[in-house]
Amino acid sequence: MDLVKLHEICDLKNGFAFKSKDYVDSSNTLSCRMSSIRPGGNFDLEHNKRFLPDDFVELYSDYLLEEGDIVIAMTDLAGDPKILGVPTIVRTNGKNLLQNQRVGKLIVKDNSKVHIPFLQYALNRPINKSYYKKFAGGGLQINVGKKEILNNSIPLPPLNTQKKIAAILDEADKLHQLDKQLIEKYDALTQSFFLDMFGDPVANPKGWEHKPLVKITSKIGSGSTPRGGKESYREEGISLIRSLNIYDNKFKYKNLAHISDEQANKLKNVIVEENDVLFNITGASICRSTIVPNDVLPARVNQHVSILRPLINKLNPLFLNHFLISENVKNQLLGVGSGGGAIMQAITKKQLTDLEVIIPPIELQNQFAERVQAIEAQKAQAQQSLQKSEELFNSLLQKAFKGELI
Incomplete structure (x- = not known):
């Protein structure tokens, strides 16, 4: 071609x-x-x-x-x-x-x-x-x-061939988009459950008790990039979680960095533990939040990611994560975080520690978490379907531009 x-x-x-x-x-x-x-x-x-x-x-x-x-x-x-x-x-x-x-x-x-x-x-x-x-x-x-x-x-290629290729790719993309839309609906359902059970977490119409985040967590802290930057990363070792891995209620494994035991020891103040909430505090991905998946542990975080470790008897990690990614809390935080400038927005540790968090009864938070886990199980099936439709689309895309499709 x-x-x-x-x-x-x-x-x-x-x-x-x-x-x-x-x-x-x-x-x-x-x-x-x-x-x-x-x-x-x-x-x-x-x-x-x-x-x-x-x-x-x-x-x-x-x-x-x-x-x-x-x-x-x-x-x-x-x-x-x-x-x-x-x-x-x-x-x-x-x-x-x-x-x-x-x-x-x-x-x-x-x-x-x-x-x-x-x-x-x-x-x-x-x-x-x-x-x-x-x-x-x-x-x-x-x-x-x-x-x-x-x-x-x-x-x-000739115009007629272009049209045929585009038509085939359009059909494959429709399947891919349907899978993406299903996953988005599961995410919307989770947020709907959150609002139904707890109300707007900023306006707090249900009058829940609220406290600064520092009062209901045992750790709030970010790390640093090891000396040498990207060149010092390894194929295997201790995971170094960066902002590009953190999405709202999703962890992206692509480009997950790894560091040596020696490098990790220098970051021992930011050891990531099971059920930690990871929150992006700088850059274009500011305010994205998710719970660390167990399969990336042991892990550390760099300077763009903060560990939020809730006191389990006060705050369910799933509740905290969905609190942080709810629209009004995110807008409130983005308003705080815009002061760092057009390119590198930032939220300071003090701004995080002072963030007021609603605290419904832990039993109600746990009920919410059980619902979320049930939805996540269905969402996992949809993600498997999405992966297959992505693989199909990418295969067709590759064949199309090698001249093997038409």
Whole structure:
């Protein structure tokens, strides 16, 4: 399958640098930011959405996006880029969308030669992540420009073949998305149980007792990165849990680091124990929280992750975790944590220790935990199905661009 440079078939238009003071509480006009582009290439307007005044549509008409446009993220975190170079097809959902800075709009030069859904799949191949990673300059972010993006290469078969490939991949992706949606429904069900049983944990309409987190935990603390950084990590050894492993109610094993016994001894103040809640305190993944899985122990944490160890007779770990990931608590914490700046947000240890936590009777917390465990058992089955559908999709994707699918 012939390769072409992207600049041969596309141009790229940069977005506009809207300012934070431009945002309003509500309107029919949204800023299409990098947060709208999700890992894997999904487009999600609801994720961290920001509204702009409706009269901006006329003022900035050059940046108005249309249904079916293809946009691409031009910035990401250097340590673990998830969306850099990832293309997505715009879905307006009846809203006006204005293209923000660091979101590039790809403009196809000749629609008789390029099928946009195929273009999205071609640009979303794993090889692209490797291509963009080489532009990392040692800072916290990778920024790529128009030249770097348009210098990328993609396979480009005849238009009819592009359409057939895209149709097959669309069907495989539907199965994959259904599995993801089922898992999201299980997560939503858990949060619904939490709110039904305990109410809004910030407003506390049920009048539960509440205390600062420090009063109901035996440990709150983060670690550090061993001397030598990534180069000192090992294939096996003591787990070193980093922020990229922590997601809301989920632990990602990919890129789990390991360190030697000697390195681990220098971090003996942050030994992770069974049922510890792990909470991200800095960076773009700030405020993500999960319970450590037993199969990564023994473990330590680095400076971006805090261990929260609840007093079991006061606070069930599952309850604490779902308290932390509930929408209103997360919003409250993000309000606290935004003071560290646009690139590296941070929550200090004092801010964590002072966090007021509702304390329903432990028996009620334990009932909630039992319900959660039952849901998690069903969710585990859905995750197995998701893994199989991902493997199928990736296999078809690989075959498609080797010329083995059509």
